[in-house]
Amino acid sequence: MPVLELRHVTKRFGGLTAVDDVTFGVEEGELLGIAGPNGSGKSTLFNVVTGIPFGASSGEILFDGKPITRMVSHRIARLGLARTFQKDAEYPDLTAKETIALAAIYGRGLNRRAAAEAAETQLEAAGIGCARAGMLTTALSVYERKQLMIASALVMQPKVLMLDEPASGLTRPEIAALNAHLVKINKGGVTILLIEHVLSLLLSLAERLIVLNQGAVLAEGDPQEVIRDERVIEAYLGGRSA
Ligand SMILES: Nc1ncnc2c1ncn2[C@@H]1O[C@H](COP(=O)(O)OP(=O)(O)O)[C@@H](O)[C@H]1O
Ligand SMILES: [Mg+2]
Structure with a gap:
């Protein structure tokens, strides 16, 4: 049984669907990477899972098999789901x-x-x-x-730790230290979901990679394969050349 499971999770802001029908599971002890261009819904995904500051519009989120979709955030935290924020x-x-x-x-x-x-x-x-x-x-x-x-x-x-771009603004040696720290935390038994723009860190740590685009899962699987996926390359380059 996955420690965390998302089923058709959607978050709308008025007419904008920031998280669009996202379904995936996270196994206990896993280190799952999450990538995607700016505005693809990565941070919003963390928001709706943790309930900080808001929950999902629809869909279901299970933690240890129990629904947490509409639970208040401190109760979710006390079950063992903790997060960090992109801005500190x-x-x-x-x-x-x-x-x-x-x-x-x-x-x-x-x-x-x-x-x-x-x-x-x-x-x-x-x-x-x-x-x-x-x-x-x-x-x-x-x-x-x-x-x-x-x-x-x-x-x-926490049993599950969700990190939103922990390496942004750090120097190379600091990123190396962060890398070692995250390995230690994960080896200590904490499941990690890692959103990261620093690709070297993401690829060094992630056992599996999910790429979001416009709120939806674009690709999922072995990180080295996923970053070579044409749709993934297109999503990143498309944003830049547009
Ligand atoms: N509180 C909010 N109200 C309205 N729109 C939001 C809010 N938070 C995020 N968005 C929008 O949702 C989309 C996804 O944003 P975000 O999750 O921050 O992307 P990412 O973290 O992948 O860069 C963006 O279009 C963003 O402008
Ligand atoms: Mg973000």
Whole structure:
């Protein structure tokens, strides 16, 4: 049984169908890559699955075989589905440690003290030292903010982690470090869905690749085969030459 299953999931914004009849399953322990041109519905797909900030217009989403389609977002998080966002620094007034602690309260229902302790463990794993942990998130480097966002998701102890372009804005050495970090998280038993524009990272990590175009699944399968698919090349180049 897949840990996450989408059946005919659709999201409409007025006349625009941002996610169009998407059906696929994710096996436990898998690292699934998701690609597609800008505006193809990747982030919206993550939004409707996690319910943050909105759910699907139609279709069904199952987590561990149970429907979560219309569940409120913190309940989805507490079942074990956590995400990061394409844009970071959600809470400019909080320190790094407070940001992770807040995620632990929201996504795990911990009390303040337990949340603070859990935050310390995650800060250490993310390589954010004591001095940086007390700084406002806005004072951190781009790389630290990305790590902070991943740590905020991991503090929820998710079974499934959904990452929306975690490598954007990072340098090559930082991407290499992120790569190693994601391998470790995945080997630790966390299923990962990875949206990524940095193709080298995506191809290095993904065991399977889904390509979206105009909200619909265009291609799916072995990453090396999928990126050579003529329809996929056309979708990327078509957007550029248009
Ligand atoms: N909250 C929203 N309201 C209206 N349209 C939206 C909203 N979010 C996304 N869209 C539209 O849905 C489409 C898919 O966007 P998005 O999921 O962000 O694409 P991607 O992440 O693949 O770049 C785009 O046309 C975008 O403008
Ligand atoms: Mg996006």
